[in-house]
Amino acid sequence: MNMHARPPQLLPEHAAFQTCAVRWVRHWNEHLFSFAIERPASFRFRSGEFVMLGLEGEGKPLMRAYSIASPTWSDELEFLSIKVPDGPLTSRLQTIRAGDQLYLGKKPTGTLVADALLPGKRLFLLSTGTGLAPFLSIARDPDIYDAFGQIVIVHSTRRVSDLAYHDELTAQLAGDPLVADQALLQFHYIPTVTREPFRTTGRIGQLIEEGWLFHPPVSGERALNPETDRVMLCGSSEMIRDFSAMLERHGFDEGSNAKPGTFVVERAFVG
Template identity: 50%
Template sequence: LDLSVDIAAKPAKTLPDAQTVTSVRHWTDRLFSFRVTRPASLRFRSGEFVMIGLPDDNGKPILRAYSIASPNWDEELEFYSIKVPDGPLTSRLQNIQPGDQIILRPKPVGTLVLDALLPGKRMWFLATGTGIAPFASLMRDPETYERYEQVVMMHTCRTADELAYGRELVENLRHDPLLGELYGEEFASRLLYYPTTTREESPLMGRITDNLTSGKVFADLNLPAMDAANDRAMICGSLAFNTDVKAVLEGFGLREGANSDPKEFVVEKAFVGDGI
C-alpha cells in the first residue's frame, strides 16, 4: 500500500489549527502587523475577533483575542499587534517570520459589526492604539459604504509614528481600485480621517473625548455635531477610553446597542487590563 500521494497532498500540521505566516511588517518598536493564511472554512463579519497564539516552551498554547484587521473578502487574514515586552504571547509573537505557523481558533465573535447598529447617515470609528484593528477591517469592507454615506476614522496615539499603520491604510484605500470603481472620486469625501497625537506635536492633537466635546473635530471636518438621528459609532480602546467615550456619545443622545439589540453605538475592549 502506497500512502505517499496522500501524505504529499496533506502535509502534517505541527500545531492544531495552524496557519502559516505570509508577511510581517514592523511599524515601531511597539507595533507590528502580519498576515497569515485563511482557513478555507473561516467566515467572519468585518470587525470580529478570533483567538490566536503560539505554543509555550512545553507546547501548551498561549492564546489571546485579536481583532481581524483584514476585511471579510480578503484571501488572507491580517492582524495588527502590540509588542508587550514581558507579554506571554507578544514577547514571542513579535519574532514570527514568513513561513512560521501560528495557532488560529476559527471562531470569530465580537460586537463591532455593522448589524449591531441601526441604519444612519454617518459612521464614526473611534480608536486608540491597536484599537484601530477592527476598523482596518470595516474601512476596507464595501458594505460599510453601502450602509453609510460617510465614515469618519478618529485614531489617537501617543506619538505620530504610532499612527503610521492607520495612515497608510487610509491612503491606500483612497486609491483602492474596487472602491474607486464603486464610488469614483467622490470616495475621498466619504472616508474622513482624523488622526491625533497626545504626547508628540503633530498637525492634529488631543484626546478623542476632548475633540468631540469641544466640537473641534466637527469644525475641522466641516460636519454637524453628532446626533442620534444621523450618527452611529463604534468604540475600541482601553477600558478607560471606552468608558469616557461612551459617556460623551450618550451626551449627544446616542445609546449603546448590541448584535441582538441594534442602537446607535457599540463598544469593544482593545485589550484587557490597564494598558502600557
C-alpha cells in the same frame, strides 16, 4: 540561500485550532507591528470581529483575542499588535517571520459590527492605539459605504510613529480594489497625537468638545447626534468607559447583535 536563516517555526496540530503560515510581518516601531497569515478556505467573518490567535505554550496553545484588520474578501488575515517585552504571548509573537506558523481559532465573534447599529448617515470609528485594527476591516467593506454617507476614522496615539497605516488612510484607501472610488468621496481619516507635535494634537474627547472633529471635509452637524450619527469605539478600557458614558449622556444607546443601537463597543477587550 542564507545559511544563517532559521527554519520556519512549525506547530504541532491541535484539535481546537487551525495552523496557518505567516505571510509577512511589518514592524512600525519598537512598540508596534502588523502581520498577516494565510486564510483557511473555510474561514468566514464579519468586518469588525475578532478571533483567537496564538503559539504553543507550556503543554497547550497560548491564545489571545485579536481583531481582524483585513477586509472580508481578502485571502489573508491581517492583525495589528503591540510588543510587550515580558508578555506571555506578544514577547514571542513579535519575533515571528514569514513561513512560521500560528494557531488560529475556528470561530470569529464580536460586537463591533455594523449589524449591531441602527441605520444612520455618519459613522464615526473612534480608536486609540491598536484599537484601529477592526476599523481597517470595516473601512474596506463595500457594504459600509452603501449603509452610511460618511465613514470617519479617528485614531489617537501618543507618538507620531504609532500612527500605523497613516499613509494608506491619508490616501483614502486609494489602493483598495473594491472601495477606492467610494472612499474618495465618503471616507475621512483624522489622526491625532497626544505627546508629540503633529498637525492634530489632543485626545479624541477634546476634538469632539472643541468641534474640531466636524471640520471639513466631514460635513453635517458640528456635534454628535444620536438621530443621524453612529459610533464604534475600540481602544483602552478607560477610553471605552469614558466615551460610553459621554455618548449615553448625549442620548446614544449601546447596541448589540440582538438589539441594534446607536453606538457599539467590543466588550471582549474591556476590563
